[in-house]
Amino acid sequence: MEKTIxxxxxxxxxxxxxxxxxxxxxxxxxxxPTNRKNDGAHILEDIVDFVKQQFSLDSIxxxxxxxxxxxxxxxxxxxxxxxxxxxxxRSRVQELLGRIDIDIKASNDANLxxxxxxxxxxxxxxxxxxxxxxxxxxxxxxxxxGQLVNGKDGSGGELGHILIDRVHQFxxxxxxxxxxxxxxxxxxxxxxxxxxxxxxxxxxLLRTFENFSAKRVFDVAKGGDELAIEVVKExxxxxxxxxxxxxxxxxxxxxxxxxxxxxxxxxxxxxIKQIYFPLVQPFVFEVPIGLAKLGNDAGIYGAAYMVK
Amino acid sequence: MEKTIxxxxxxxxxxxxxxxxxxxxxxxxxxxPTNRKNDGAHILEDIVDFVKQQFSLDSIxxxxxxxxxxxxxxxxxxxxxxxxxxxxxRSRVQELLGRIDIDIKASNDANLxxxxxxxxxxxxxxxxxxxxxxxxxxxxxxxxxGQLVNGKDGSGGELGHILIDRVHQFxxxxxxxxxxxxxxxxxxxxxxxxxxxxxxxxxxLLRTFENFSAKRVFDVAKGGDELAIEVVKExxxxxxxxxxxxxxxxxxxxxxxxxxxxxxxxxxxxxIKQIYFPLVQPFVFEVPIGLAKLGNDAGIYGAAYMVK
Numbered sequence: 001m002e003k004t005i006x007x008x009x010x011x012x013x014x015x016x017x018x019x020x021x022x023x024x025x026x027x028x029x030x031x032x033p034t035n036r037k038n039d040g041a042h043i044l045e046d047i048v049d050f051v052k053q054q055f056s057l058d059s060i061x062x063x064x065x066x067x068x069x070x071x072x073x074x075x076x077x078x079x080x081x082x083x084x085x086x087x088x089x090r091s092r093v094q095e096l097l098g099r100i101d102i103d104i105k106a107s108n109d110a111n112l113x114x115x116x117x118x119x120x121x122x123x124x125x126x127x128x129x130x131x132x133x134x135x136x137x138x139x140x141x142x143x144x145x146g147q148l149v150n151g152k153d154g155s156g157g158e159l160g161h162i163l164i165d166r167v168h169q170f171x172x173x174x175x176x177x178x179x180x181x182x183x184x185x186x187x188x189x190x191x192x193x194x195x196x197x198x199x200x201x202x203x204x205l206l207r208t209f210e211n212f213s214a215k216r217v218f219d220v221a222k223g224g225d226e227l228a229i230e231v232v233k234e235x236x237x238x239x240x241x242x243x244x245x246x247x248x249x250x251x252x253x254x255x256x257x258x259x260x261x262x263x264x265x266x267x268x269x270x271x272i273k274q275i276y277f278p279l280v281q282p283f284v285f286e287v288p289i290g291l292a293k294l295g296n297d298a299g300i301y302g303a304a305y306m307v308k
Numbered sequence: 309m310e311k312t313i314x315x316x317x318x319x320x321x322x323x324x325x326x327x328x329x330x331x332x333x334x335x336x337x338x339x340x341p342t343n344r345k346n347d348g349a350h351i352l353e354d355i356v357d358f359v360k361q362q363f364s365l366d367s368i369x370x371x372x373x374x375x376x377x378x379x380x381x382x383x384x385x386x387x388x389x390x391x392x393x394x395x396x397x398r399s400r401v402q403e404l405l406g407r408i409d410i411d412i413k414a415s416n417d418a419n420l421x422x423x424x425x426x427x428x429x430x431x432x433x434x435x436x437x438x439x440x441x442x443x444x445x446x447x448x449x450x451x452x453x454g455q456l457v458n459g460k461d462g463s464g465g466e467l468g469h470i471l472i473d474r475v476h477q478f479x480x481x482x483x484x485x486x487x488x489x490x491x492x493x494x495x496x497x498x499x500x501x502x503x504x505x506x507x508x509x510x511x512x513l514l515r516t517f518e519n520f521s522a523k524r525v526f527d528v529a530k531g532g533d534e535l536a537i538e539v540v541k542e543x544x545x546x547x548x549x550x551x552x553x554x555x556x557x558x559x560x561x562x563x564x565x566x567x568x569x570x571x572x573x574x575x576x577x578x579x580i581k582q583i584y585f586p587l588v589q590p591f592v593f594e595v596p597i598g599l600a601k602l603g604n605d606a607g608i609y610g611a612a613y614m615v616k
Binding site for chain 1: 378436438448450452453455457458459460461462463464465466467469470471474482483549552553554555556557558559560561587588589590591592593595
C-alpha cells in the first residue's frame with residue numbers, strides 16, 4: 001500500500017489535520033481543538049495522540065507542521081499565539097512518536113499557504129512563487145526552486161513587514177511604523193479609509209456607517225464610491241511596490257493573493273496590475289498575478305508538501 | 309584523471325576563462341579579447357576555438373558562461389554590451405563543440421559574482437546569499453538553497469533597479485527614475501555629492517576639485533569632511549533599505565558587497581550596519597554583512613560553480 005502524508009496546521013483555536021496521497025490528493029481532514037494550557041505544552045502531544053489513534057504509523061511517510069510564528073530548520077523560535085517559546089518540532093514529535101523513520105518538517109503557516117498553492121492550488125507547476133495572504137494582517141510565502149524559503153531566522157516571506165508607507169506611519173504590532181501590514185491588511189484598509197474620511201469632506205457611503213470592514217470598503221468602491229476607490233488604489237499601490245521589490249530580487253514565475261481581503265477578487269487584482277507593471281518594465285512585461293484557490297485548507301496542503 | 313570545469317566571464321572588452329578543479333581550486337586562467345564585430349557573432353566561436361586548442365574535450369565536465377545581460381534557462385534575451393540579441397548559449401556552444409555530453413550553463417555576470425563567492429570566496433559554506441556589486445552601476449546576485457536565482461525573465465537579483473529614491477529622482481539607464489543604481493553606484497555617489505555641493509554652502513574639500521570620483525568622496529569622508537560623511541550616510545541608508553526589502557523576502561544567511569565602491573571597505577559596511585539593523589528588528593538581530601573577496605575573478609568562479 002502506498003504510504004500517505006499528513007499536513008497539520010496549528011492555529012490558536014483549532015488544529016487542522018489532513019491526510020494526503022503523495023500526489024497531493026486530500027483523503028480526509030479533521031479539526032481538533034488547540035489546548036493552550038501550560039504555555040501550549042500539550043499541543044504536540046495531542047496531535048501525536050490523534051495520529052496514533054487514527055493511523056498505523058507504518059502507513060505514514062511524513063508529517064508536516066505549520067505554526068503561526070517564525071520557524072527555521074524545523075525549530076520554532078517563539079509563537080505567541082500558541083504560548084510557545086523555542087520548540088524543536090522535529091525532535092519533540094519524533095520523541096512522542098517513538099520513531100525516527102517518519103519525516104517531520106515544520107514551517108511558518110503563511111509560508112505554507114504558498115507551498116499549498118504549489119502542491120494543489122493556483123500555483124501548481126510553478127517553481128518560483130510569491131504569495132501575499134491579506135487577512136487581519138499581511139502574511140507572505142516565498143517558494144524558490146520549488147522549495148519554501150524560511151530564512152536564517154524564520155523571517156523569509158515576512159512580506160507584511162516590508163517598510164513601505166512613509167506617509168501615514170501607522171504603528172505595526174512588530175514595533176515599527178509603516179509596514180505593509182498596516183495599510184494592506186483588512187485592518188490597514190480600514191485605517192486608510194478612516195484617514196481619508198477624517199481629513200477630507202469628500203462625500204462617501206462609508207460616512208453612513210459608524211464602523212465598517214475592509215469588505216465594506218471594497219463593496220462600496222465596486223459600486224462607484226470615489227473615496228473608497230481612492231482607498232483601494234492606495235492599498236493596491238503599496239502592494240504593487242512590495243511586489244516590485246520582490247521582483248527585482250527573485251523575478252518569480254507567479255504572484256498570488258490569498259486571505260480574506262483577496263475575496264475582493266479580480267477587482268483588487270486589476271488595480272494592482274495597473275500599478276505593478278509600469279514599476280517593473282523593462283525587467284518584466286508579463287507575469288501571472290492571480291488569486292489563491294485553497295482558502296483555509298492551504299496550510300494543510302503546504303504542510304504536507306514539505307514531506308511529500 | 310579527474311575532470312575539470314571551465315568558468316567563462318564574457319565582458320565587453322575581454323573574456324576571462326578559468327580552469328578549475330571540481331572543488332573550486334583555480335588551476336589556470338586566461339584573458340582573450342572580445343570580438344564584437346557582426347553583433348558579437350564570433351564571441352562564442354572564439355571561446356570554443358580556444359577551449360578546443362587548450363584542452364582535450366574529454367577532460368572537461370562542464371563550461372559555465374557569465375554574460376552582462378539578462379539570462380533565463382541558459383538563454384540570453386539581449387545583451388547590448390556584446391551586441392547580442394537572443395542567444396541560446398547552451399545550444400550554440402554544444403553545436404560548436406560538436407558534443408552534448410559537456411554540461412553548458414549560462415547566467416548573468418552579477419548573479420555569478422555571488423555564486424563565485426559561495427564557491428571559493430566570502431560566502432563559502434552559505435546556502436542563502438545576497439550580494440550587491442557596487443561599480444559603475446549596481447548589480448546584484450541572489451543564491452537560495454545553494455542555487456542561483458535567475459528569475460523568470462532573467463531579472464532575478466537586479467537589485468540595482470529597486471526603486472528606492474523618492475527625493476532626487478535621478479534618471480536611470482533602465483528608463484525609470486530613482487533606482488538604487490542612481491544613488492549607490494560610483495556614479496550615484498558622485499550624483500549625491502554634487503547635489504549637496506550645489507544646494508548648500510556647507511564647506512567641503514570636495515569643492516576644491518572640478519571633478520571627483522566616488523573614491524574621492526569616501527577618502528575625504530574618512531578624513532572627517534562633514535559633507536562627504538553625509539553623502540556616505542545617505543548612500544548607506546538607501547543600501548540598508550534595499551537590504552531590508554531583501555530580508556523580509558528571503559532573510560538570507562549573509563550579505564556581501566563587491567565592486568569598486570566596496571573598496572571603501574569596512575568604513576562603508578559600518579555605515580550600512582548602523583542603518584540596517586534597526587530596520588529589520590525584531591525579525592533579524594544578527595547577520596554577517598561583509599566584503600566580497602574574489603574581485604574580478606568572481607565571475608569565472610561563479611560560472612564554474614554552475615557546472616561543478
